[in-house]
Amino acid sequence: MTRVSVGVIGCGNISAAYLKAAKAFPILDIAALADAVPAAAEARSAEFGVPARTVEDVLADPAIEVILNLTVPKAHVEVGLRAIAAGKHVHSEKPLGVALDEARRLLEAARTSGLRLGCAPDTFLGGAHQTARQCLDEGLIGRPVGGTAFFMCPGHERWHPNPGFYYLEGGGPMLDMGPYYVTDLVNLLGPVASVAGVATRTRAERVVSSEPLKGARLPVEIATHVTGVLTFASGAAVSMTMSFDVARHRHVPIELYGEAGTLIVPDPNYFGGRVEFASASEDWREVPTRHAYADGNHRILGLADMAQAIRTGRPHRASGDLAFHVLEVMQAFQTSSDTGASVPIASRPERPAPMPASLTTGELD
Incomplete structure (x- = not known):
């Protein structure tokens, strides 16, 4: 199955856990790192061997399909909307937004554009x-x-x-x-x-x-x-x-x-x-x-599940609808x-599909 190219925006404290866990998932190709503070991206680049680029370069790159948005909560919607406007699927750190109205704009922008929106946490898939x-x-x-x-x-x-x-x-x-x-x-x-x-x-x-x-x-x-x-x-x-x-x-x-x-x-x-x-x-x-996925920190599992879903056409589990409801x-x-x-509570998301018990680490379905 063709790998899904991912650009990371936000290289703060949590990014190390994501980048370390990504190595277990063949579906993911972490292609670029970016941060509003270039030194943060450069430090993670040196640690994980992924190229550091500017935020603008990552958003403009047609080869990158998904933006992994690891910015601070107040920036989640702004960065997410920029990514969707650039034609990218988005998986965000939690929460989806800091206010319901702005999160709704992000959800609607993804739906209108026909793009996937996912959001942490993904620990419920553990x-x-x-x-x-x-x-x-x-x-x-x-x-x-x-x-x-x-x-x-x-x-x-x-x-x-x-x-x-x-x-x-x-x-x-x-x-x-x-x-x-x-x-x-x-x-x-x-x-x-x-x-x-x-x-x-x-x-x-x-x-x-x-x-x-x-x-x-x-x-x-x-x-x-x-x-x-x-x-x-x-x-x-x-x-x-x-x-x-x-x-x-x-x-x-x-x-x-x-x-x-x-x-x-x-x-x-x-x-x-x-x-x-x-x-x-x-x-x-x-x-x-x-x-x-009970034996360690798999804190990119939701994105990997979304990447697999992009390739197979099924719904992804850590969805924007679920995150909006939360x-x-x-x-x-x-x-x-x-x-x-x-x-x-007005929203009523579908309960996420269970994970098959037959999977081994790195497998998704």
Whole structure:
């Protein structure tokens, strides 16, 4: 199968994970690296042996079919629209946009142009989460009734080398970590019908404790503790909390309750982990992982799946429609908090197709 040529725009912290993972997928030809700061692209070029070029050159190159957009969240839509205008398919880092209206423009531009739009996260395609999906589809826990989803930490200023954007518009625990959880929940349970939430900001500024900016003070523009309930179209109700204000906790990442039992789903920021099941009559047991991509960081799997889909004509799984739905759900927490009312979710994406259990690493279908 003819490889798909990819140009990367954005060579920051996350780009190394993508470029390392790309080596496992023969369908991908990473042809060029670009960044608004040329030195960033040149550094990644030296590390991975991919040519560094200007953003303009990458967008103008007719041989490049897909733009992998790894810019900061506030630039996702702008760069995506430029790529679509240049006739390129786009796969973006999460979130799809920082506001629903701008994300809708990107989605509509791709549809009008007949181009593919994909978006991270793709961790829901990992072996552990696909095994959990199979458990639900086969009825292991019976009809889903509810669940919980938690990501809580003291804040990214403890470890990130440049954490300021996490506390500005487009950042925060919901838009940063929420995509992993909401996307996986939609993979497992289907689309969300409504959201009731509360969003709070505990501090007006943060002090960086990581290098090289240790001691710097960061303004906080966004809510840093967001909690509420997702009601799914299926009827299941899942309590969710995303926070940069919690020192420690003991909650598992995702727990799903059904009429016949309970399923523990591992951290959706990763591709693998332990899936566990228990029922009223059976104590906890591990469910063996049945799918590929559970053994490492495959953080380009969604793009590889889209590239394969471009060649075969099938839908891709980490789609723009799914990412738009996830963004609508996440923004509904703040809207619900501001209005004091539950917020209906208008979008209804198709539940992504499951990954075949027969695949091995590097294979896609």
